[in-house]
Amino acid sequence: MATSEATxxxxxxxxxxxxxxxxxxxxxxxxxxxxxxDLSKDTKLSQAINSNRIQYINDLKELRGNIDQRLKDLQR
Structure with a gap:
């Protein structure tokens, strides 16, 4: 559905x-x-990720750790 000009x-x-x-x-x-x-699409991001999946996996794990730590800090 198209977004109206007013919206x-x-x-x-x-x-x-x-x-x-x-x-x-x-x-x-x-x-x-x-x-x-979406790693199945032909985008610059998916190409960069697919060219070095191990690094992407490690980065996601690092982000998960950062998020977990941030949640702990904010809930104190």
Missing amino acids: KRAIKNYQEKNPLMRTYWNRKGGARQFILA
């Missing part, structure tokens, strides 16, 4: 009025794209 304007206005949330969503989206990359 696009509303989103743009909201993002302009809430720059901190826009930054938060952008960073969250970037992390999610890295973690959930």
